Amino acid sequence: MSSQNGIEPNSYIIRTFGCQMNVHDSEHIAGVLEEAGYSRAANVGEAEIIIFNTCCVRESAEDKVWGNLSAIQSDDTSRLVAVCGCMAESHGHKIIERSPVVDIVFGLDSLKRLPELIRRSRNGSICDLGDRDRASLDAVPSIQVRRLRAWVPVSYGCDNRCSYCVVPYVRGKERSRSPEAILSEVESLVGRGAVEVTLLGQNVNSYGRDLCPRASFAELLRSVASVPGIRRVKYETSHPRDLTDDILTVMAEMPQVCEHLHLPVQSGSDRVLEAMNRGHDRLFYIDRVRKAREMVKDLVISTDIIVGFPGETEADFSDTLDLVDAVGFDSAFMFIYSRREGTPAAEMADEVPAEVKSERFMRLSRLQDIKTSQSLGRLLGRSVELMVEGSARRGDYVVGRTRGNQVVLLPAGEAHVDSLVVAEVQKVGRHAARGEVREVLQACCPGRLSKG
Numbered sequence: 001m002s003s004q005n006g007i008e009p010n011s012y013i014i015r016t017f018g019c020q021m022n023v024h025d026s027e028h029i030a031g032v033l034e035e036a037g038y039s040r041a042a043n044v045g046e047a048e049i050i051i052f053n054t055c056c057v058r059e060s061a062e063d064k065v066w067g068n069l070s071a072i073q074s075d076d077t078s079r080l081v082a083v084c085g086c087m088a089e090s091h092g093h094k095i096i097e098r099s100p101v102v103d104i105v106f107g108l109d110s111l112k113r114l115p116e117l118i119r120r121s122r123n124g125s126i127c128d129l130g131d132r133d134r135a136s137l138d139a140v141p142s143i144q145v146r147r148l149r150a151w152v153p154v155s156y157g158c159d160n161r162c163s164y165c166v167v168p169y170v171r172g173k174e175r176s177r178s179p180e181a182i183l184s185e186v187e188s189l190v191g192r193g194a195v196e197v198t199l200l201g202q203n204v205n206s207y208g209r210d211l212c213p214r215a216s217f218a219e220l221l222r223s224v225a226s227v228p229g230i231r232r233v234k235y236e237t238s239h240p241r242d243l244t245d246d247i248l249t250v251m252a253e254m255p256q257v258c259e260h261l262h263l264p265v266q267s268g269s270d271r272v273l274e275a276m277n278r279g280h281d282r283l284f285y286i287d288r289v290r291k292a293r294e295m296v297k298d299l300v301i302s303t304d305i306i307v308g309f310p311g312e313t314e315a316d317f318s319d320t321l322d323l324v325d326a327v328g329f330d331s332a333f334m335f336i337y338s339r340r341e342g343t344p345a346a347e348m349a350d351e352v353p354a355e356v357k358s359e360r361f362m363r364l365s366r367l368q369d370i371k372t373s374q375s376l377g378r379l380l381g382r383s384v385e386l387m388v389e390g391s392a393r394r395g396d397y398v399v400g401r402t403r404g405n406q407v408v409l410l411p412a413g414e415a416h417v418d419s420l421v422v423a424e425v426q427k428v429g430r431h432a433a434r435g436e437v438r439e440v441l442q443a444c445c446p447g448r449l450s451k452g
């Protein structure tokens with residue numbers, strides 16, 4: 001294809017939507033393309049190949065992708081458009097029917113064939129989701145964009161059946177990677193400069209039950225934290241039912257494991273939790289939090305909450321407010337429930353009216369804002385270790401994350417993205433604190449990408 005309209009031949013750009021797992025998968029997509037001779041474009045306008053790595057967990061995420069696709073000119077044949085990720089796994093060929101600008105729909109199981117799919121798509125659009133039997137992306141090259149921090153998937157898919165969730169349908173049953181493959185990846189990342197590793201799984205703490213011999217997440221966490229040179233080990237997302245005391249013991253004993261737990265509760269009402277098929281009730285959840293706080297010093301707890309699940313009454317919602325108040329989450333990701341085709345909840349009657357959902361969402365946000373700011377207030381005057389992750393919305397600040405995942409904004413001139421610093425917290429806002437750098441522990445290496 002020739003260069004025209006400012007397009008760089010053999011260049012690509014990946015637009016990633018959704019969770020950290022997708023961000024990690026995009027590193028593999030980049031690895032496959034660069035190995036085949038493609039290079040990353042500076043922006044969408046210059047890219048010959050545009051890849052959308054999608055999410056369909058929430059309707060809004062899917063709408064964003066459809067919006068992006070419809071913004072691409074249908075007569076622009078100089079570009080190639082590909083879609084992968086959860087929307088591809090869920091809708092397959094229907095994506096091409098609805099959006100004719102799409103040339104390729106591929107699954108991560110067919111990622112190794114992507115260069116070939118690109119060549120073949122010159123003769124017509126292609127949908128190749130692979131055999132959906134992938135154990136992992138172990139043998140697929142990847143490009144690690146950040147030097148000091150990395151994500152490492154420990155398992156794919158989920159065996160739970162939360163009634164609102166599409167993940168088990170689009171990502172399949174839980175498949176754990178072998179402890180040897182995970183440790184070897186972590187050692188390689190640390191060898192290339194990483195000091196922070198986040199272990200990823202849809203249900204990370206049920207890791208290893210499908211392996212023979214069985215493995216446990218607690219053992220894996222201890223082994224990863226023992227890799228020489230590693231400073232910060234994080235993990236997400238945990239299911240309350242699978243948060244064992246063994247895991248908490250490792251968190252308490254290994255200083256490399258960060259004092260952060262992302263433990264989705266979703267609702268404070270037992271009636272709603274049962275309809276969600278969460279497999280735990282309110283008391284069980286509260287007890288796990290109590291135990292975790294008892295065992296792990298300075299533990300920071302975040303959660304996910306869904307507002308307006310079908311049939312949620314005012315009394316159910318009050319139970320959620322009550323639980324948020326009682327637990328005092330350090331932060332929370334709050335979502336208004338949206339129907340996801342193919343899930344049991346999508347068939348449930350008694351949908352909560354949109355205006356009621358919005359009003360409840362506002363009330364919950366107000367309460368959580370108070371809790372978040374109280375939690376940040378405890379950092380005031382303290383020196384905290386921060387991984388500088390990126391630029392803040394206000395360009396004159398960068399975003400630093402504590403070991404507990406709390407956000408501390410730093411003046412951009414004081415710290416570079418992808419560096420590890422110590423800062424003193426001087427001010428606290430509703431969602432973030434502000435601080436000043438006191439020491440740079442590990443400097444970034446600007447412009448370097450590392451291949452693995």
Ligand code: SF4
Binds near residue numbers: 160167168203239
């Ligand atoms: S635990 Fe529930 S919400 Fe989480 S991925 Fe599995 S089914 Fe979805």
